[in-house]
Structures are given as structure tokens and as C-alpha cells.
Amino acid sequence: MGTPGEKPRSMLSADYQRDWPEYFDAVDGKPPRDTLVRALDAFEREGRPAGKGPLLAVDIACGQGRDTLEMLRRTSPRWRVIAVDSHTEATRRTLAAIALEDMERVLVCQLRMEEIAERGAGTIPARVDLINASFALPFCEPGAFASLWGFITGRLGRGGRFSGQFFGDRDEWSCVRPQSHFTRAQVEALLQPFAVEHMEEVDKEGDDAIGGVKRHHVFHVVARRL
Numbered sequence: 001m002g003t004p005g006e007k008p009r010s011m012l013s014a015d016y017q018r019d020w021p022e023y024f025d026a027v028d029g030k031p032p033r034d035t036l037v038r039a040l041d042a043f044e045r046e047g048r049p050a051g052k053g054p055l056l057a058v059d060i061a062c063g064q065g066r067d068t069l070e071m072l073r074r075t076s077p078r079w080r081v082i083a084v085d086s087h088t089e090a091t092r093r094t095l096a097a098i099a100l101e102d103m104e105r106v107l108v109c110q111l112r113m114e115e116i117a118e119r120g121a122g123t124i125p126a127r128v129d130l131i132n133a134s135f136a137l138p139f140c141e142p143g144a145f146a147s148l149w150g151f152i153t154g155r156l157g158r159g160g161r162f163s164g165q166f167f168g169d170r171d172e173w174s175c176v177r178p179q180s181h182f183t184r185a186q187v188e189a190l191l192q193p194f195a196v197e198h199m200e201e202v203d204k205e206g207d208d209a210i211g212g213v214k215r216h217h218v219f220h221v222v223a224r225r226l
């Protein structure tokens with residue numbers, strides 16, 4: 001037990017779940033993730049030939065929609081978004097936050113990321129411009145990770161981007177499910193089919209989203225498909 005006034009350690013169950021609605025409440029109103037903003041800015045800098053329609057993004061494990069909303073907000077280029085999350089409360093909150101006039105550019109699906117490669121195949125077109133997975137991939141069951149990553153690299157055409165996070169091997173939660181945590185060398189190996197535009201490795205003791213403390217070891221990545 002900690003001393004009085006000390007923050008509790010951040011908890012995660014053995015099946016790598018947590019109280020997601022509590023998390024959604026805690027991050028409500030927070031800005032989009034920096035990795036997503038970097039990826040969107042990179043597309044903006046590249047420009048989009050006149051007359052071309054919106055680009056297509058997939059937001060894996062969209063949570064309460066903070067990143068999906070930012071994609072829909074951008075106008076140069078404009079985006080269509082397929083947002084997926086396994087939690088009913090995530091899809092409900094994401095849908096509720098979308099403005100009526102943006103509805104025609106977004107599809108919100110309740111789907112486990114482990115099923116995206118198989119069940120998402122009919123919904124997600126063969127070529128996608130951006131796949132965003134903010135603090136998402138660590139929650140993929142380890143046995144399904146290779147197929148999910150294969151789907152991500154396969155659906156991104158040349159010049160498409162991945163933005164998101166990998167949890168590192170020194171992260172506090174690695175003892176819960178070590179297979180979902182990667183060394184820097186392993187992250188670099190996964191990113192072989194990409195030119196890495198941004199990689200920030202954070203290894204620090206810090207606050208978690210819901211008021212606990214945690215040793216964070218995270219790789220923040222933006223990468224462009226070769």
C-alpha cells in the first residue's frame with residue numbers, strides 16, 4: 001500500500017483490459033494526438049492535386065473520437081474516415097460528437113482490431129491513405145498482431161502514412177502481456193516498409209490518463225509507406 005496522498009499505480013487487468021468509459025471521461029475534450037497532427041500536417045504540406053476527392057483514413061481504436069474529429073475538421077485535404085473500436089461506449093461517443101454535416105464522410109464501426117484483417121476487408125477499401133492507431137496497437141491480442149500489422153502495411157499505398165504508438169519493453173505494463181511490448185530494434189523492424197518521419201522514444205515515470213502513476217516506455221511514430 002502507498003503512503004497517504006501518494007497516487008495509485010496505474011492498473012490493467014491480466015487480459016489487458018481497463019475501465020474504458022472511465023478513460024473516455026478522463027480524456028474528454030483533449031486535443032488530437034501529436035502523432036496524428038504530424039501525419040495530417042505532412043499530407044497538408046504535400047498538397048493534393050485540384051479536383052481530387054477526399055483522402056481516406058482508418059482510425060483504429062478511435063476511443064471517444066478525439067482523432068477522428070480532427071481528421072474531419074481538416075480541409076486541406078479533406079478526409080473520409082472509417083473509425084473502429086471494440087467498445088460500444090467508444091462508438092457511441094464518437095458518433096455523438098460528429099457534426100451532422102460531416103456524417104456523410106465518416107463510418108463508425110464497432111469492431112475488434114483483431115478482426116479488422118478479416119471482417120474489415122469488405123468495408124475498408126484496398127487502398128487507404130492514412131492508418132492512425134493512437135495508443136491502440138498494444139491492446140491487440142498478441143496472436144492477432146502480425147495479421148493486423150500485415151493489414152496496415154498492405155492497405156497503405158505508396159506515400160500513405162501510419163501514425164500511432166508502440167509500447168516499449170520497459171513500460172510498466174509489459175509484465176502483464178510482454179508480447180505486446182517491443183524493443184526499439186523490434187519497432188524498427190516493423191517499420192522496414194516505411195520511411196520513418198518521426199520517432200520519439202519516451203521512457204519516464206509519469207501520470208496516466210486517469211490519475212494514477214506509471215512507468216511509460218512508448219514509441220511515438222509517424223511513417224510514410226515506401
Ligand SMILES: C[S@@+](CC[C@H](N)C(=O)[O-])C[C@H]1O[C@@H](n2cnc3c(N)ncnc32)[C@H](O)[C@@H]1O
Pocket residue numbers: 020027033060061062063064066067084085086087090111112113114133134135136139140141
Ligand atoms: C488507450 S485508448 C486509445 C483511444 C484513442 N485512440 C486515444 O488516443 O485516446 C484504447 C482504445 O482501444 C480500444 N480497444 C481496446 N481493445 C480493443 C480491441 N481489441 N479492438 C478494438 N479496440 C480496442 C478501447 O475501447 C479504447 O478506446
